[in-house]
Amino acid sequence: xxxxxxxxxxxxxxxxxxxEFYYKKGDEELSFSMESPEESRENKAxxxxxxxxxxxxxxxKPGETEYLMARMEGKLTxxxxxxxxxxxxxxxxxxxxxxxxxxxxxxxxIVEKNxxxxxxxxxxxxxxxxxxxxxxxxxxxxxxxxLVEYNQPLFLVxxx
Amino acid sequence: MEFIDIFEIKKGIKGTFIGKNLYYEEKVDSTxxxxxxxxxxxxxxxxxxxxxxQEKGRGRNGKxxxxxxxxxxxxxxxxxxxFSPEIAQGMTLIxxxxxxxxxxxxxxxxxxxxxxxxxxxxxxxxxxILTEMSTRxxxxxxxxxxxxxxxxxxxxxxxxxxxxxxxxxLIESGKEEHIDRNRMISSILNKFxxxxxxxxxxxxxxxxxxxxxxxxMMGKExxxxxxxxxxxxxxxxxxxxxxxxLKTADNQLERVVSGEINF
Numbered sequence: 001x002x003x004x005x006x007x008x009x010x011x012x013x014x015x016x017x018x019x020e021f022y023y024k025k026g027d028e029e030l031s032f033s034m035e036s037p038e039e040s041r042e043n044k045a046x047x048x049x050x051x052x053x054x055x056x057x058x059x060x061k062p063g064e065t066e067y068l069m070a071r072m073e074g075k076l077t078x079x080x081x082x083x084x085x086x087x088x089x090x091x092x093x094x095x096x097x098x099x100x101x102x103x104x105x106x107x108x109x110i111v112e113k114n115x116x117x118x119x120x121x122x123x124x125x126x127x128x129x130x131x132x133x134x135x136x137x138x139x140x141x142x143x144x145x146x147l148v149e150y151n152q153p154l155f156l157v158x159x160x
Numbered sequence: 161m162e163f164i165d166i167f168e169i170k171k172g173i174k175g176t177f178i179g180k181n182l183y184y185e186e187k188v189d190s191t192x193x194x195x196x197x198x199x200x201x202x203x204x205x206x207x208x209x210x211x212x213x214q215e216k217g218r219g220r221n222g223k224x225x226x227x228x229x230x231x232x233x234x235x236x237x238x239x240x241x242x243f244s245p246e247i248a249q250g251m252t253l254i255x256x257x258x259x260x261x262x263x264x265x266x267x268x269x270x271x272x273x274x275x276x277x278x279x280x281x282x283x284x285x286x287x288x289i290l291t292e293m294s295t296r297x298x299x300x301x302x303x304x305x306x307x308x309x310x311x312x313x314x315x316x317x318x319x320x321x322x323x324x325x326x327x328x329x330l331i332e333s334g335k336e337e338h339i340d341r342n343r344m345i346s347s348i349l350n351k352f353x354x355x356x357x358x359x360x361x362x363x364x365x366x367x368x369x370x371x372x373x374x375x376x377m378m379g380k381e382x383x384x385x386x387x388x389x390x391x392x393x394x395x396x397x398x399x400x401x402x403x404x405x406l407k408t409a410d411n412q413l414e415r416v417v418s419g420e421i422n423f
Contacts, residue, residue: 086298088244088245088246088295088298089245089246089248089249090417091417091418092386092387092418092419114296116294121418122249122417122418123249123252123253123276123277123402123403123417123418124252124276124277124289124290124291125248125249125251125252125291125292125293125303126290126291126292126293127245127248127292127293127294127295128292128293128294128295129295129296130294130295130296130301131296132296132297145387145388146387147386147387147418150246
């Protein structure tokens with residue numbers, strides 16, 4: 001990671017109002033904590049009340065951390081456009097067509113238009129979600145078997 | 161043994177579009193797989209695929225369904241709707257009510273629905289419905305409603321591991337005379353057509369009203385596996401979207417859309 005990468009990441013963090021960020025790979029380690037003046041005042045006030053050992057979780061939108069990780073690992077360039085594939089309804093997320101079958105896709109894989117990438121199941125409707133463009137799977141944002149909400153991002157993909 | 165007669169089935173079709181196009185194969189791996197292939201080749205909305213034998217009948221989570229030849233109904237209905245995927249769950253309830261109505265009318269047996277759409281008679285499963293939907297960019301490409309109904313299967317066609325929990329209409333009727341599968345298929349397609357029209361014009365409420373008549377689980381204490389964890393509770397009802405409402409021990413009402421129920 002060079003200085004330009006770090007500048008880009010800081011820019012991204014600021015523009016998306018990400019408050020805390022931490023990355024570690026091998027010897028490389030990077031952490032940011034961004035606070036607005038109001039938050040800083042609130043935090044200072046609340047610190048007197050907080051219990052030792054309790055740390056607030058980073059607040060990010062779904063997919064942001066994965067996006068940054070992919071960026072830092074060199075999978076994405078400055079010009080890369082990343083799209084989300086979202087769930088069309090509430091249901092269980094499955095990565096493979098059945099428990100004994102391999103996953104539809106893996107991160108890094110390039111898939112053609114109309115390729116199925118997962119199943120969302122609700123009330124015994126198995127909804128196979130297909131990509132509507134040729135793309136690279138950047139990251140998978142939910143765990144196999146996890147219950148997902150309407151419009152919840154499931155994948156980050158890079159259109160090709 | 162009575163045979164599947166596609167002309168007999170066609171004669172019995174009264175609906176406006178479900179079952180207007182029928183595809184029949186004596187033996188398939190799965191009627192839903194064939195329906196998917198036909199969908200890709202431009203098969204029409206409302207087409208039905210019927211087979212006499214099914215080699216890879218499947219249920220939820222990759223479970224298989226014993227599908228012997230010459231005695232049961234293996235059928236898939238292809239839909240290419242314009243509505244949103246969010247309300248597609250209605251199809252699974254429409255299928256359940258269509259099968260339950262047909263069983264009641266043609267055999268006099270008393271079907272019960274186990275949420276969301278298993279059909280039981282005397283607490284034994286006689287029908288399973290598994291629906292597949294394909295969506296792209298939150299738009300439905302197609303829906304395939306797969307229906308298996310054990311009609312004339314004999315007791316010895318069920319393996320010992322499922323003999324106590326699965327059955328057929330013939331076994332439950334206690335009669336020797338076989339039930340006419342052709343009439344049963346036409347009836348299911350006609351009912352599906354009627355409920356589907358109602359769904360498109362007025363929504364799911366008329367379907368749910370009928371569903372409640374067969375719903376045999378109100379007040380039952382159940383366990384349901386959701387996302388790897390087991391939730392216990394008492395069934396409090398079905399919501400307007402067809403989801404199961406479960407009252408848990410801490411008096412909370414949980415809305416369940418997915419999971420495997422155990423009594």
